[in-house]
Amino acid sequence: MAVDTAGSARTSFDLKSAQLPVVAVALKTTDLAARMVDDPDFFDNDPVLIDLAAVRESAEPIDFTAVARALRQHRTQPVAVRGGSPEQMQAAHAVGLVAAPEAPPARVHAPEPAVREVVREVVREVEVPVAGPTTVVVDKPLRSGQQVYARGADLVVMAVVSFGAEVIADGNIHVYAPLRGRAIAGARGNTEARIFSTCLEPQLVSIAGIYRTTETELPDNVRGKPAQVRLEGEKILIEPL
Secondary structure, X not given: OEEEOOOOOEEEEEOOOOOOOOEEEEOOOOOOOOOOOOOOOOOOOEEEEEEOHHHOOOOOOOOHHHHXXXXXXXXXXXXXXXXXXXXXXXXXHHOOOEEOOOOOOOOOOOOOOOEEEEEOOEEEEEOOOOOOOEEEEEOOOEOOOOEEEEOOEEEEEOOOEOOOOEEEEOOOEXXXXXXXXXXXXXXXXXXXXXXXXXXXXXXEEEEOOEXXXXXXXXXXXXXXXXXXXXXXXXXXXXXXX
């Protein structure tokens, strides 16, 4: 949206909305001595949203200055918070963190009922097909630094996802080639999302904000082989296909 002044004069900038993916860090304790990340060199100055939902009821104050410092030491840039109590949100705002919109609750769509048609007093049931989720298909290799985000959809990649590339989907991710970069499924909190690959060699896999890096080498039965990634509670499971 350009800002128009009198006549044909215009300002030297345009105002436009922008939606950017961020890394969500969910605080599970107010104890800053707890280990935050395994690999301090994994991130590359990624923007971070701090999720306070799990500590919202805590009576202990949170030292947001220390939290922000610790996150920056791990090469991330804390920019926003959400889910905290009014006191926590006010304390976060005091150190320069903005309030992010709350994540929308997951919607559960009930199956469409059968539609009944009456023709000459004969009743018959007609099944109404339920529309499936949208799917985004990528058929070219993704190089380091490239990112694909399937918003509100599943993502299917038919070529290699190279080291340093990133694939993100609100639904499932299917990679019918080597997966060597970062794969983030269920980006908006879908805990039923999964990641599938015919050759699993990722830097990082994440489902609904719960992630695992491969700093610790994958087991032989899944490393470089067809495998799937799913959640069981709050634990990432990696299983052979």
